[in-house]
Amino acid sequence: MSSIGVSKRLLKTVLRLIEEMTILLTKDLPARFADVIGAGHVLSDEAARDAYAHDRLPFANFVARDGDRVGTLPGLVVRPASAEEVVDIVRLAAEADQPVIPYGSGSGVLGGTIPLKGEVMIDMQRMDRIVDLNLDDNLVTVEAGMNGGAFEEALNTKGYTCGHRPQSLEISTVGGWAACRGGGQESSRFGKIEDIVVGLKAVLPDGRLLEVRPLPKRATGPSILDLIVGSEGALAIITELTMRIWKLPEAEERLVLALPDRSAALGLAKRIMQAGLHPRIVRLYDEKETAGRTKGIAEFGDRPVMANIVLCGETDVARAEAALVRRFAKDVDAVETDTRPFDEWLKNRYVSITKQWLDKGYYNDTIEVTVNWSQTTSLYDSIAEQIAELHPEAHFSAHWSHVYPEGVCQYMTFRLPPMDKDAALPIHARIWQIAQSETLSHGGSIAHHHGSGLFRGAWMDEEHGVGMDVLRQVKAAIDPQNLFNQGKLGLPARPGSVDPHRDRSADV
Secondary structure: OOHHHHHHHHHHHHHHHHHHHHHHHHHOHHHHHHHHHOHHHEEOOHHHHHOOOOOOOHHHHHHHOOOOOOOOOOOEEEOOOOHHHHHHHHHHHHHOOOOEEEEOOOOOOOOOOOOOOOOEEEEOOOOOOEEEEEOOOOEEEEEOOOEHHHHHHHHHHOOEEOOOOOOOHHHOEHHHHHHOOOOOOOHHHHOOHHHHEEEEEEEOOOOOEEEEOOOOOOOOOOOHHHHHOOOOOOOOEEEEEEEEOEEOOOEEEEEEEEEOOHHHHHHHHHHHHHOOOOOOEEEEEOHHHHHHHOOOOHHHOOOOEEEEEEEEEOHHHHHHHHHHHHHHHHHOOOEEEOOHHHHHHHHOOOOOOHHHHHHOOOEEEEEEEEEEHHHHHHHHHHHHHHHHOOOOOOEEEEEEEEEOOOEEEEEEEEEEOOOOHHHHHHHHHHHHHHHHHHHHHOOOEOOOOOOOOOOOHHHHHHHHOHHHHHHHHHHHHHOOOOOEOOOOOOOOOOOOOOOOOOOOOOOO
8 A cells, every 4th residue: 555545544544533532522521611610610401501592682582582592502601710710611612622602791782692503601700809909000900700880889889980881781791891892871081991991811712811911001013902802702701801990070060951953962062072071971862862851841842952961070170161061052052951851861871771662572772883973963864764764663763972072972773663573674674784884884883882793794894894804814813713702793603603694684
């Protein structure tokens, strides 16, 4: 027999042995994980795994009403208690070629943690401690699995805030905020999470532990921090974050204004931010959302648009900024009213209304985009007009609650009445298509703070252009096995994965 024939036989034997070893490792994974984290933290029964099979993606909830799911059940759920345990889990998964998904508490609304091929879910919620509170540097170091509400409360007891208060505060994790590049309700003052996080630790797909030290600024090449923050677990699993904190404000001034139209309200917000003020909250509502919040307040009879604005800080500074805002408001014919609408919002600021509509059979969803000031009015009008043509009872409204010197986040709510799923889902898909494509055609970004997850993959190439090729190359280099959260962020899914859009319109 020739040496070539022997080599081929040997190669086949080696490949067969590798395949058999991979199958053996995969079958043995629960026991091997149990050796690392304890058997009680490896969940394999179907009921436990089902709880991790979805997040708060509205489309998944629509499908679930008919007893279906968008993706698959997770293969296993593991619950590590330290970064070292995450490292061991990742290394075992890599040996078995078993894909994984890091999981916070499932509060995302874009399917970012939905398994597509029986992935192992790495539940981070046992990693829930504040590691260090440095009041000299105004920094806090916290494990990624800590609940957001518990984190903020712990800081408040010390007289501080992290400045990040998303609507999901009480049902989300700190690591989840960073993973999806989230934004809180006070982002106009404190910034989004990428402005608050200054350092982190994360596990890479090869099991190495990456550390970005928490320093004020750097000039040492591209930001590794920014590569990880917003990567939604596709490039690394965040285990620890170091974040800026601020003292709780000494004083606060609350203004509720009635304005003649949306243009006046948007112009006021632009002037406030471009004047260099630092409002804690700016919330502008279109006519529909204003009407639902201002019943019985006379000033809104001929001024149908509301602005809620909060200034804070040292007493003299808060008063001075409030005086400037009142002066700006007079220039756009705004009238100050009592603060009841804001006070009511404040009581319910962490409550989502989506579930109440879902329980009644409606198709309720939200889309948040970001756009420059010069395009805001045109974008709103274009989307509103097209959605109105899709169904006589289609609801569309918007508010603007994250404002910056150069532009604003437009947060849109749309809703279809109870109807047959086969009729509703194509309309739902078409609404998403309109909102995302119109945003791109107006020069905006398809996402402000919810992230991209599973649902925005179809628009990621248009969003990033050549940059998406760069992102794919980075993913391939860091994660050649495609182990980490495959199929999200518009990145490739592993062969044999579920098509998550099988029930959606072909338009998307």
